[in-house]
Amino acid sequence: MSDAATPELRRLTTYPVKSLDPQDHDSVAVEHGTLAGDREYAMVAKPPDADHDPTTASVGGQGEYVNGKRTAAVHRLRSSLDREAGVLTLREEGGDETRTFSLDDPDALNDYLSDYFDEPVSVRHEPRGGYPDDREFDGPTLVSTATLREVASWFDMTLDSARRRFRANLEVGGVPAFWEDRLFADHGEAVAFRIGDVELLGCNPCRRCVVPSRDPDTGEETPGFRETFLRERERTLPEWVDSDRFEGNFRLMVNTRISESEWGQRLSVGDGVELLGTRQL
Known part of the structure; x- marks a missing residue:
């Protein structure tokens, strides 16, 4: 140096x-x-009631991260998270409609993401270290x-x-x-x-x-x-x-x-x- x-x-x-x-x-x-809150949530291509852990099974029939490696559609989704309130705000790039979702009751969020990505998607939460790459x-x-x-x-x-x-x-x-x-x-x-x-x-x-x-x-x-x-x-x-x-x-x-x-x-x-x-x- x-x-x-x-x-x-x-x-x-x-x-x-x-x-x-x-x-x-x-x-x-x-x-x-x-860092506290880093990658604390992850989107997973699996029905919301599926019993799996994407940190140990991220391919094949066990679930898969919905990320930039998998689909370019993630880049067109704007997001902002209020960690204390447990609220996630989303907007599609170029769109005017902003949607706000409670992370304590994620059914509406999972439905929105499933429609957006055109496949079943659920949001998972891991407060102890998150989902690192x-x-x-x-x-x-x-x-x-x-x-x-x-x-x-x-x-x-x-x-x-x-x-x-x-x-x-x-x-x-x-x-x-x-x-x-x-x-x-x-x-x-x-x-x-x-x-x-x-x-x-x-x-x-x-x-x-x-x-x-x-x-x-x-x-x-x-x-x-x-x-x-x-x-x-x-x-x-x-x-x-x-x-x-x-x-x-x-x-x-x-x-x-x-x-x-x-x-x-x-x-x-x-x-x-x-x-x-x-x-x-």
């Missing part, structure tokens, strides 16, 4: 309903290894502002569009592009770092899927996204990236883990970021 770099937490974002819109915060508590390294994901700005320039998109495509929880400023590639090591190892009072372990460069290739409002595919990304990622890959976890260039962002000893602490915008060194997992 350059001596001139002064890393600090610039943005703090949760995704209350997995695959739907983000919610920005000034400060968030760490609960059950991740990476079940092994289930802490908040991290990227730098400079990285998002650099990637946005490859596609002539806005910084906000890049944020909404890659969907990171933690955004670090005051550092150069791809600084976060310092936050992982080889298999069996992690890079410890501290944000404010919270110690995290950087574990893995995040493997990307089809979601970043789509417009976050319309779901429209960006032509040649993967090919351009792979070419530019190789061109700009820092020379010091030397990890057997970096398997292919379609990776961006870092998956983390937070030990139970850190639960109950808070992360806040403006917190400083300090690298602590490599640890054994």
Whole structure:
């Protein structure tokens, strides 16, 4: 890391309903290894009375997440969640009608989503750690502002569009592009770092899927996204990236883990970021 770099937490974002819109915060508590309220709800393609757990069965006859990997229709659904009131507000992109649903009695919400996606969909709730994309390294994901700005320039998109495509929880400023590639090591190892009072372990460069290739409002595919990304990622890959976890260039962002000893602490915008060194997992 350059001596001139002064890393600090610039943005703090949760995704209350997995695959739907983000919610920005000034400060968030760490609960059950991740940010409180992050991906606390998930949409599942299964009748509401089905008895299954999408965290352990997400394909085949056992149920399947309704997310951007499965359907581009999720991108056209605007959402806002009031966690304290237990109320979810939805609107279709380009439409004027706003619908509000109680999460305590989700039958009406399940009916609405089933009509919207044209298949049986139910909303599931997991308050203890939510439904993370990476079940092994289930802490908040991290990227730098400079990285998002650099990637946005490859596609002539806005910084906000890049944020909404890659969907990171933690955004670090005051550092150069791809600084976060310092936050992982080889298999069996992690890079410890501290944000404010919270110690995290950087574990893995995040493997990307089809979601970043789509417009976050319309779901429209960006032509040649993967090919351009792979070419530019190789061109700009820092020379010091030397990890057997970096398997292919379609990776961006870092998956983390937070030990139970850190639960109950808070992360806040403006917190400083300090690298602590490599640890054994």
